[in-house]
Amino acid sequence: MIFKHLALASFAILSLSACQTTTGTESTPIVNVPFTAPLASDFRSEIAIARYSELLNRVDLSPEQQAKLYYDRGVLFDSLGMTTLSRIDFNRAVKLKPDLAEVYNFLGIQHTLMQQYEKAYEFFDSALELDEQHEYAYLNRGIALYYGDRPGIAKTDFSAFLARSPNDPYRVLWVYLAEAKLNKDQALAELITNATALDDSQWAYQLISLFTGDMSEHDFLSRISEGVKSEQEYAQRLCEAYFYLAKLHQAAGQQYLASDYFRLALATNVHEFIEYKYARLELELMTGEDAS
Template sequence: MKWFQFFSLGLLVTLTGCASNSADMDKQWLNPPMAVPLQANVQYEIQVARLSQLLQRTDLEDNVRAKMHFERGSYYNSLGLRDLAQLDFNQSLQLNPAQSVVFNQVGQYFTQIGDFDSAYEAFDSSLELDPANSYALRNRAIALYYGDRLPLAIEGMTTYYKENPTDPYRALWLYIISREVGPMEASITLEKRYQARNDDWGWILVALTLNNITEEEAFKAVLAGSRDNTVLAERLTEVYFYLAKRHQIEGQYAAAVSMYKLAIAQNVFDYAEHKYAFLELTKIFEQVRAEQLQKAKEEQAQKEAADSES
């Protein structure tokens, strides 16, 4: 992203000040737990090449061509080639606009780039075509959250949560959104849901968010439950994202930025936590910039008041 280099440099002084108050954290993250970043899946690349060849044929019916564009776009998505995926999804919809799953993918793309109005339109189209599309319901609620339309975001995520109250990820996202309007109530509610938890791995993430377990305990759980490097990368992506969110909520921006970068570094392109880590970094940038501007205004006002008194 264009702002990323400026972001890293412009906030260095501010974030260094935050980090200097936590020497223990600096020591802790000298060697953060990492998986080998996921590499491009050779089978996906082969499928992209095969579909590209098939799409050159002139005798394909529109519905078949639309399906091929969607399939190739899905492979591009999994390879981290977001813009190429979007091109294929758009072509698929031009050939066959009655595809709820494709509109959902398009909506996620617009959310990632911050074009929230287009994201809402895409998710609305997805749900009009298939009201039972839970992924579109969830992703629209998340887009509404990042677009600062909190009442609608809470309403949508509440509906999504009620479809499966035992799902820790639904409980976690409902908490993340709800705490924007009622932090204490959201924490109490999430704690109650955590106490009634099942054995799903995701409740570890809830416990980490609630500070019910230490970071060391969370990483031990990751290592104990990871069968291979892929699972390890996936779970570390989740842990780093929600740990970053906790630090961000607590105003520990330096730690949050580091955690979001570690979530991105695992290369788990299909995971929402990877996709939305970029948006969270943007939010921190905007929040810190706003705080710096407000501080500058206050200092200027104090200076002017002092000058007038003298």
């Protein structure tokens, strides 16, 4: 049943209308893309939240046990898009146990999303002081620096993140995005060089081909469902694809297309993916909205 549904979903077309229309005529579609139903919340996460809440009412818990429960519940809140509740739990956890590096990493992400970049840097610095090998703190601090208009320092963090796994296409892509803010020609040359370490059989390699110009947007979209084994995987793949397509069009100055793709990334409901989280921030920045 899943494969039948996905086969249909991959051919479903969503037409998005342009923001500008000609008087007396119908609006013209901007993009035609594969689409699927938004990812539903995992009921198991909701049950786990209820269980953690029951455990936190016990009086015989040590501060360390309480901190771990607040952290675990916060992660689940975050995965369901309940950002405020997750932040409350993360703050509780770090007060009880100030040496939880992963909590600082999550708090850094959340302050980045609120455009509170200086505070975000502090949290990521704390995470790395506690655990220098916390590689995703390098990624997330790099993203905070990227959105905080510090692309040179951002690239340093992205490069450190890439060095820990040179065969990861996403890491290669974030190095490119930072460098492209400094020197587009150099960024493309470096992207092509870094791509030589990648396995071109991975689906994410197609993202690299898209940015190097070796694959057209039409071909990229038409192959997006290849190898997908579940609806969840399909929604996750679409979330990533839409976000990076938006970044590609944004760099080309095609703001209407970029905003439409960012909205499509949000429509997948893949709350735990960074592409989902930063699609919302991108839209806020495009409209000049201050989330803080």
